[in-house]
Amino acid sequence: MCGTPSSAQTLPFAKLALRAFLLGAAVSLVLAAPASAGTDCVMGSKAPPAELIAACSTVIDEPANSAAVRAAALVVRADARGRSSGGQADALRDIDRAIALDQKNASAWRLRGDLMRQAGGDLNRAAADLSKAIELDPQSAEAFELRGVVYTNQHRFDRAIADYDQAIKLKADFAQAWSDRGATFYLRGDYDKAIADLSEALRLDPNRARSYTNRGAAYKKLGELDKAIADDSEAIRLDPKVPEYYDNRGLSYAAMKEYDKAIADYDQAIRLEQRVNFLTNRGDSYQFKGELGAALSDYNDALKLDPNFAKTYNNRAVLYKKMGERRKALADYEATLRLDPGNENALSGRRAMIAEIAKFGSEPPRVLNAAESDPSFDCASAKREVEKVICADPQLGVLDRQIAETYERVLKSAGKRSADALRKSQRDFLATRDASFRRPGYDLKKVMQDRLQRLTAMGS
Numbered sequence: 461m462c463g464t465p466s467s468a469q470t471l472p473f474a475k476l477a478l479r480a481f482l483l484g485a486a487v488s489l490v491l492a493a494p495a496s497a498g499t500d501c502v503m504g505s506k507a508p509p510a511e512l513i514a515a516c517s518t519v520i521d522e523p524a525n526s527a528a529v530r531a532a533a534l535v536v537r538a539d540a541r542g543r544s545s546g547g548q549a550d551a552l553r554d555i556d557r558a559i560a561l562d563q564k565n566a567s568a569w570r571l572r573g574d575l576m577r578q579a580g581g582d583l584n585r586a587a588a589d590l591s592k593a594i595e596l597d598p599q600s601a602e603a604f605e606l607r608g609v610v611y612t613n614q615h616r617f618d619r620a621i622a623d624y625d626q627a628i629k630l631k632a633d634f635a636q637a638w639s640d641r642g643a644t645f646y647l648r649g650d651y652d653k654a655i656a657d658l659s660e661a662l663r664l665d666p667n668r669a670r671s672y673t674n675r676g677a678a679y680k681k682l683g684e685l686d687k688a689i690a691d692d693s694e695a696i697r698l699d700p701k702v703p704e705y706y707d708n709r710g711l712s713y714a715a716m717k718e719y720d721k722a723i724a725d726y727d728q729a730i731r732l733e734q735r736v737n738f739l740t741n742r743g744d745s746y747q748f749k750g751e752l753g754a755a756l757s758d759y760n761d762a763l764k765l766d767p768n769f770a771k772t773y774n775n776r777a778v779l780y781k782k783m784g785e786r787r788k789a790l791a792d793y794e795a796t797l798r799l800d801p802g803n804e805n806a807l808s809g810r811r812a813m814i815a816e817i818a819k820f821g822s823e824p825p826r827v828l829n830a831a832e833s834d835p836s837f838d839c840a841s842a843k844r845e846v847e848k849v850i851c852a853d854p855q856l857g858v859l860d861r862q863i864a865e866t867y868e869r870v871l872k873s874a875g876k877r878s879a880d881a882l883r884k885s886q887r888d889f890l891a892t893r894d895a896s897f898r899r900p901g902y903d904l905k906k907v908m909q910d911r912l913q914r915l916t917a918m919g920s
Contacts, residue, residue: 501533503567509540509547516540531562535571542571548579566596570603577610586610601631609640617648635664639671646678649901654678669698673708680712683849688712703732710741715852719745736766740775747779748854755779770799774806781809786817804909808916836864846897849904859908866915882918 500507500515507515516537520530538554541547555572558565573589576582590607593600608623624641627634642657658675662668676691692709699705710725726742729735743758759776762769777792790813796806837860839851850856871882889911896902 501536503536503539505536509544512540513537513544527561528565531558531565531568534558534561535565535568538571538575542575542578548575551575552579564596566593566600566603569593569596570600570606573603573610574606577606577613583610583614587614599630601627601634601637604630605634605637605640608637608644612640612644612647615647617644620644621648633664635661635668638664639668639674642671642678643674646674646681651678651681651900655682667698669695669702669705672698673705676708676712680715683845683852685712685716685852701732703729703735703738706732707738707741710745714741714745714748714854717748717854719749723749734765736762736769736772739765740769740772743772743779744775747775747782752779752783756783768799770796770803770806773799774803774809777806777809777813781813786813789813790817804906804913808909808913811916835860844894846894846904849897856905856908859905859912863908863912863915866912870915870918 500512501519505512516533519525519533520537522530525533534554535558538551538558541551541554552572552575555568555575558568559572562568569589570593573586573593576586576589587607587610590603590610593603594607597603604623604627608620608627611617611620611623621641621644624637624644627637628641631637638657638661642654642661645651645657646654655675655678658671658678661671662675665671672691672695676688676695679685679688679691689709689712692705692712695702695705696709706725706729710722710729713719713722713725722745723742726738726745729738730742739758739762743755743762746752746755746758756776756779759772759779762772763776766772773792773795777789777796780786780789780792790810793806793810793813796803797810800806835847835850835857837847839847842848842851850860867882867886871879874882893904893907896907897904
């Protein structure tokens with residue numbers, strides 16, 4: 461099915477927002493250079509980086525200064541260079557020199573680990589450097605926080621959370637650590653804990669735009685779309701130049717089927733930066749609105765930017781199916797599976813296309829419309845939380861309708877004993893779905909896809 465914004469695509473793009481937030485984390489190193497190093501060459505100086513680099517260079521180049529003093533100045537200069545455009549390579553060279561001069565300088569180990577992380581280097585080595593910094597200075601909340609970020613990027617979530625716990629224990633008002641732990645809870649699927657931590661980060665520092673958009677992503681996962689939109693709007697107010705914020709809010713509007721508002725947000729995201737996911741998301745909203753030509757144009761433009769983006773092929777395949785272009789749809793499903801062999805949507809779509817082509821040849825199928833993304837039940841009377849989430853997500857709505865229709869079709873052709881067993885399995889599926897929905901790590905979309913696949917197999 462078409463990868464709709466709220467469920468299939470929110471997670472990857474939320475991850476990008478979270479990841480950008482994590483990779484953008486900058487912790488000020490607290491290092492007091494000795495008096496002989498000069499008053500200007502100190503960590504935390506308000507001087508412009510160029511002036512700070514010059515001041516520290518004077519200290520570094522003075523042979524009369526001790527190795528420890530020159531190492532301290534190298535750390536300050538590395539920090540200044542790291543904050544300058546294109547200065548990371550020079551910063552890393554400075555830190556290597558600092559460590560060679562003074563292997564007990566905890567700030568040097570900490571900064572090198574952070575610089576390597578930001579540069580996309582060896583994360584294992586970054587973690588080792590930060591561990592050395594912690595060994596030398598076990599009271600450094602910043603080193604624990606930064607190592608937690610490295611572990612998060614490695615998907616070692618339990619270790620990351622343990623480090624954030626320690627950072628917060630050492631420094632209770634450390635807003636960055638609260639934010640990073642909240643982001644990690646989000647990635648682990650603990651959305652309530654993510655919201656709690658991100659809320660505390662915002663209490664400590666209410667101007668953290670990334671924390672708002674990350675909390676909005678967690679609210680979206682819980683189906684609280686109004687809160688998600690409010691948080692994304694606040695992130696936009698605080699920093700209107702970040703395209704992801706508009707894309708994230710567009711995803712929430714699309715989940716509420718407010719496609720015009722979603723498209724307006726995607727437009728702004730694309731004006732700020734052309735990205736394959738922004739174009740794909742806008743194409744999805746056009747598709748659900750029934751504006752198939754506009755959707756096709758966006759998918760084509762997206763694939764020009766990145767011809768290896770599997771989700772766009774899958775969603776264009778759904779579009780081609782609606783347009784009666786079965787062979788093009790089959791080709792796009794095949795392209796999806798070459799890039800993402802385990803994609804359940806593409807696997808089921810390819811099977812359906814092969815069957816349709818064998819049965820109908822070039823005869824175009826009935827064109828679907830946006831209303832057919834509604835689930836099998838009346839959303840106006842939905843009371844269960846899981847039903848409200850399904851109603852808010854067009855892709856889940858399609859899956860629910862497919863499950864219901866396939867179940868009824870299989871039931872009609874089943875014998876009495878098989879029909880009784882089928883009814884029981886459907887009751888068990890619904891009961892387990894409702895009971896398990898809010899558990900950490902529960903993937904509603906995958907559970908529904910698995911149920912549809914089992915029902916389809918029964919009817920084949």
